[in-house]
Amino acid sequence: MSMFRIFDTAATGMSAQTLRMNLVASNMANADAVSNSRDETYRARQPVFQTMLDQFNPDAVAHGVRMAGVVESDAPLIQEHAPDHPLANEEGYIFRSNVNMVEEMANMLSASRSYQSNVEVANSAKQLLLATLRMGQ
């Protein structure tokens, strides 16, 4: 029965959106992270989603989603001259992370909306299945 596969598909969507929210949380927590070199500074991380193609069943009609990887933003870091800062390097510079709070908030809202829509899909599928089980009663 194909209706059962809806739960699998919705679950992959929920899990992918949860990972995305995890990354948003990580970005927000590290938004104010400071370091003394360009390489060690925290950069905003974003997930890359990918459709889960079933290689054993190329004729399958529906495919779930998974996270293919995480990319680090290459937006420029904020370089600040602060010789008094305890983490300042020899030239007196510190580097702040390139996390954009507004972008992260929008990303979080989008992720939670997508999560919700997957939950609703699973709920509707459950109701339809229960109604089918009651058929003829």
Place this chain on the structure above:
Amino acid sequence: MDFDNLFGIHERALVLRSQRAEILSANLANADTPGYKARDIDFKAMLQQQMGDGMRMATTSSGHIQAESGTVPPAQLLYRVPSQPSLDGNTVDSEREHAAFGTNAIEYQTSLSFVNSKISGLRKALKGE
């Protein structure tokens, strides 16, 4: 009374509706996947094709397997025409898919209630009360 075709069109409609729900759920799961193209089936055309026996494949050998009714052949799985372009090549419009999924669920329940009323009608006839 023909018991092979007791529920008529509703039996096939239920199978097709559940498959369409599966396709639409995949669209919603992939709402943020770069390059994903939203898919759907032409429900009316597929139901007509499954109801009409003229479209069955010819079997000339005992080894030939007739396509199972209720499966969606890849050629019937169409791509949705996007209403607005997106930079990452994704054509899923969340609201549209949601509406389609909801409508499909209601129509599934409609078919289900037709089947149910058929069953209760038969029950009544069998009991003869």
